Every structure is written in structure tokens, then in C-alpha cells.
Amino acid sequence: MFSNVHIVLVNTSHPGNIGSTARAMKTMGFKNLSLVSPREFPSKRADALAVGCSDILDNAKLYTDLPSAIEGSNINIGLSARSRRASIPSMSIKECTTYIVNNDNININLIFGNESSGLSNEELLICDYIVSLPTHNDYTSLNLSAAVQILTYELYKSSNQTPDINVKQSKPASSKERNFFIQSLISLLGHTNFITSKNHISLTKKIHILFNKSNLEKEEVNMLMGIISSINKKLKK
Amino acid sequence: MFSNVHIVLVNTSHPGNIGSTARAMKTMGFKNLSLVSPREFPSKRADALAVGCSDILDNAKLYTDLPSAIEGSNINIGLSARSRRASIPSMSIKECTTYIVNNDNININLIFGNESSGLSNEELLICDYIVSLPTHNDYTSLNLSAAVQILTYELYKSSNQTPDINVKQSKPASSKERNFFIQSLISLLGHTNFITSKNHISLTKKIHILFNKSNLEKEEVNMLMGIISSINKKLKK
CATH class of the missing domain: 3.40.1280.10 (SPOUT methyltransferase, trefoil knot domain)
Structure with missing residues (x-):
């Protein structure tokens, strides 16, 4: 228990x-x-x-x-x-x-x-x-x-009470995986000038909040990382 | 009391x-x-x-x-x-x-x-x-x-039977705003070749699920649209 x-x-x-x-x-x-x-x-x-x-x-x-x-x-x-x-x-x-x-x-x-x-x-x-x-x-x-x-x-x-029969079977992402994704996103957004030294603190906070409340699954973080690397690749061309 | x-x-x-x-x-x-x-x-x-x-x-x-x-x-x-x-x-x-x-x-x-x-x-x-x-x-x-x-x-x-502190002051995004963001994201990802004709249906679905469960607020959709347009601008350079 x-x-x-x-x-x-x-x-x-x-x-x-x-x-x-x-x-x-x-x-x-x-x-x-x-x-x-x-x-x-x-x-x-x-x-x-x-x-x-x-x-x-x-x-x-x-x-x-x-x-x-x-x-x-x-x-x-x-x-x-x-x-x-x-x-x-x-x-x-x-x-x-x-x-x-x-x-x-x-x-x-x-x-x-x-x-x-x-x-x-x-x-x-x-x-x-x-x-x-x-x-x-x-x-x-x-x-x-x-x-x-x-x-x-x-x-x-x-x-000690009978639990709800509404169990979630999905595999949630670990904090480490999630933070790695958020850091990669923030780094990309620095590159596109969406994040600047002026707005860095407030935007970083908003991005954390948005993705923390999404209860990201492992598979979803993988997809988001795939999205970021496809953008990074295209930007290098 | x-x-x-x-x-x-x-x-x-x-x-x-x-x-x-x-x-x-x-x-x-x-x-x-x-x-x-x-x-x-x-x-x-x-x-x-x-x-x-x-x-x-x-x-x-x-x-x-x-x-x-x-x-x-x-x-x-x-x-x-x-x-x-x-x-x-x-x-x-x-x-x-x-x-x-x-x-x-x-x-x-x-x-x-x-x-x-x-x-x-x-x-x-x-x-x-x-x-x-x-x-x-x-x-x-x-x-x-x-x-x-x-x-x-x-x-x-x-x-004090209503002691649960569960205040939500935020303004949720409308379905229209959310869908406009998701369509913009999908269009960007077609451009970066993350979404192809082969995986289009399954990835579109996963992206919808991810952002639907996030209960996006108006302000968050605005931020996400800002992110997309900063990437699009950079890609055009």
C-alpha cells in the first residue's frame, strides 16, 4: 500500500x-x-x-x-x-x-x-x-x-473505501522526459526569437504550466520531441 | 464557531x-x-x-x-x-x-x-x-x-461543507480558437515533413487528443499561435 x-x-x-x-x-x-x-x-x-x-x-x-x-x-x-x-x-x-x-x-x-x-x-x-x-x-x-x-x-x-472503477491505463511521462521536452521547446523558441531575454521568465513559466497540466504520456512526449526535431531540421536547411 | x-x-x-x-x-x-x-x-x-x-x-x-x-x-x-x-x-x-x-x-x-x-x-x-x-x-x-x-x-x-479550494478564474478557449490553432500546427508540420500523407490521420488524431485534454485557455492559445508564427517566419527567411 x-x-x-x-x-x-x-x-x-x-x-x-x-x-x-x-x-x-x-x-x-x-x-x-x-x-x-x-x-x-x-x-x-x-x-x-x-x-x-x-x-x-x-x-x-x-x-x-x-x-x-x-x-x-x-x-x-x-x-x-x-x-x-x-x-x-x-x-x-x-x-x-x-x-x-x-x-x-x-x-x-x-x-x-x-x-x-x-x-x-x-x-x-x-x-x-x-x-x-x-x-x-x-x-x-x-x-x-x-x-x-x-x-x-x-x-x-x-x-480503505472501494476505489472507483475508473482506472487510467496509460503510461505517463516521467518528470525528466517532460522537462527535457520543455527545455528543447524553449531552446527552439529562443532561436525563432519568440523567447527573448525580456520575456524569458514569464513565457517559460506559461509553457511549464501549459504542459504540466496536460498530464503528458510517454508516447505524447515522444511525438512532441519528433515535432521539435522536424522543425529544427527544416530550419537548418 | x-x-x-x-x-x-x-x-x-x-x-x-x-x-x-x-x-x-x-x-x-x-x-x-x-x-x-x-x-x-x-x-x-x-x-x-x-x-x-x-x-x-x-x-x-x-x-x-x-x-x-x-x-x-x-x-x-x-x-x-x-x-x-x-x-x-x-x-x-x-x-x-x-x-x-x-x-x-x-x-x-x-x-x-x-x-x-x-x-x-x-x-x-x-x-x-x-x-x-x-x-x-x-x-x-x-x-x-x-x-x-x-x-x-x-x-x-x-x-464548512464547501471547503474545497478549487477556484478557476481563467477564460477557456473556444472550440473555434482551439481548432484554428490545431489546424495551423498541422499545416506547419506538413511543411516540416513531420506529417505526411501516410501518417496524417493517426498524427492529426493524436495532436487533437493532446491539446483537447489540456483545457487550453484563451491566453494559452494566443501564446501557441505566437509560437507557430515565430517558427513560420524563421522558416521563410
Whole structure:
């Protein structure tokens, strides 16, 4: 159960939160923890809070940046309180749990940002979807491991219900394949002067968003790469 | 909201858990905290974990035993992993949240026991109902504040039946705009020899599928048309 789901903590400041996250995960049947440049790990404070969950900390994978942490994944879901402002497609909790419970054949990352600043705009752009946990308007600041606890709890509850018979059989592209295509497209568009130094940031962002929300399949990325190379070939003539 | 509900922590060992509980409560709109003979309170460790929630700690009520803490209440609901063994009536989470949301005119205590030993048999007997939170069979040991977080989250969700944050402000492209873009793309790809008379039908279909599932917005179709015309211009040079 949930062996295809990774909990990814990015830039965690307090090692205690890593320990509490391990415990939150284990109570709901999750085992895979990835840590992207935590301030302190391994850590005694993390161990102290991961009562009975040292296996999760021992097997946690360490990365220096988010792109390398998600290389092998198909779908990246970022947790953020900022869905209203960002133009990345948002999922409700219910949509998110339904999607994950019905797609146990693909690799899924659930990505949580730093305790104070959350996920940066750059990190959010890597995400295919954003999920926001409902909180009271007066005080929205969920503790990091509390957010992990709520999401894994919802997933555990959903997995115990009979899942929808609406399973997707297609083969999604990996993040690496998708990013390679997007980089190739951006490079082509620099060549055609569609992308310039002035509009580079905003257009790159829009292109990421457009193709991230398309849930590209492997075969589709291959076709898109074929399109780009046919154009590049013609331009060289 | 929830002004009639009290979170009651009994014999809490770690003051940090009192601070985390205050934070968990406040994110979900709860304000009333009662502490029954905590090992240490007030406490710097509690303050440190109750980021922005000192009001809840300042207003927390201290009691020496559970009977005096619940004197003014109408209904007492105990949280316990032991509902099956006890003879006190148990409620599911759903029954519990429905009950509380529909009874905002009576005083309700939600009672959480010590971190290691939970509520004693004597304390359980004081409860009108017992609620158990679902956890994975391999590891059922929820952290105290994590349990408070899950229960208050469920209550907040129930009280607020449209909490899913799924705002879409964008302007979808019309079929006409989308098809004009797809036709322009196909015409370009005929020119680059990516589309030939042999593969025309299958590739046209795949391109339609890819861009139809992307739910293109008006602005995105404009960008894609800009991309195509920048390539066409470059090819003419």
C-alpha cells in the first residue's frame, strides 16, 4: 500500500519536524520519505520524535535539489496555501485522494516546502498540481508534520473505501522526459526569437504550466520531441 | 464557531505537545483548551511550539482532575484506540462530527489521554462516547497533537461543507480558437515533413487528443499561435 507514493520535504528547517513527519506517515501506512537539503539530518531531535519509526528515517533519501529528488516520478503534487494566486492547476483534497488511490501504478510525489516560506515559485512550477489543505481563515499556519498527517490520513481513509472503477491505463511521462521536452521547446523558441531575454521568465513559466497540466504520456512526449526535431531540421536547411 | 467545544488534555507528559495542540486547534477554528494535571505548564517548550497561538495557551484552564474539568459540560467524548474493548458506546468519526456540528447549543468536551497510556479505564467511564481515529494496523501510535489535528480538521471540514479550494478564474478557449490553432500546427508540420500523407490521420488524431485534454485557455492559445508564427517566419527567411 502506498509503495508508489513519496513524501518529499524540501528545505526543512527543524529536524524535529522530520521525525514527526516519519511518525505521521507510519500511522497511515506510508514508508517513503525524501529529504531535499534539510538543515540538519541525521539528527537526534528527529530520532527523538520518530518514536518507533526509525526505519523510515534510516531509509529516507537525501537530495540536494528538488529536480533530482523527483527524477523518477510521474506526477508531482505540491502542498501550498497559495493555490489561489498560482496558475498551476489545483486539486481539491478529494480529487487528490481519488487520483492517488486509483493510480497505484505510477510514481507520485507529495511535496511539502519549508516551514516558514513553503514552496518557492520555482518549486511550484515543477508541480503538476497544487493541493491546499482547508484551514480556518483567522490562522492558516499548519505545522509541517500536521499537514503531512492530514493528507496521509485522508489517503489512508480513501484507500480503505472501494476505489472507483475508473482506472487510467496509460503510461505517463516521467518528470525528466517532460522537462527535457520543455527545455528543447524553449531552446527552439529562443532561436525563432519568440523567447527573448525580456520575456524569458514569464513565457517559460506559461509553457511549464501549459504542459504540466496536460498530464503528458510517454508516447505524447515522444511525438512532441519528433515535432521539435522536424522543425529544427527544416530550419537548418 | 466551536465556542461550545473544549479540547481537554489529560496528564500530558510533554509540554511541547500542549503547544502543538494549541496550534492544531487554532488552524481549525478551536479556542478552548483545558489541561488536567499536565506535568509542566506554563512551559517554554509549549510556548515555542504554539507559534502565533499564545492566546490559546494564555486562556487555557487548568484542573487537577478530570471530573472537575468536565463539570460544566453536557457531553464528553473520549479519544481512545481501545473502543472495541471498552463497554462505553463508540462513535465513528463521521457520527462524532455530525453530532457536534448539529449540536452547537450544548457544551462538548473532546478528551485526550496521556501520550503513552491514553485514557485510563476510570477516565473512559466518565465519557459518554468513545471515538477511535483510523490508523494503519502496523503502527497505530498517533502523536497527541496529531490526533487533535485530525479530529479538529474533520470537524472544521464538516462545519464548512464547501471547503474545497478549487477556484478557476481563467477564460477557456473556444472550440473555434482551439481548432484554428490545431489546424495551423498541422499545416506547419506538413511543411516540416513531420506529417505526411501516410501518417496524417493517426498524427492529426493524436495532436487533437493532446491539446483537447489540456483545457487550453484563451491566453494559452494566443501564446501557441505566437509560437507557430515565430517558427513560420524563421522558416521563410
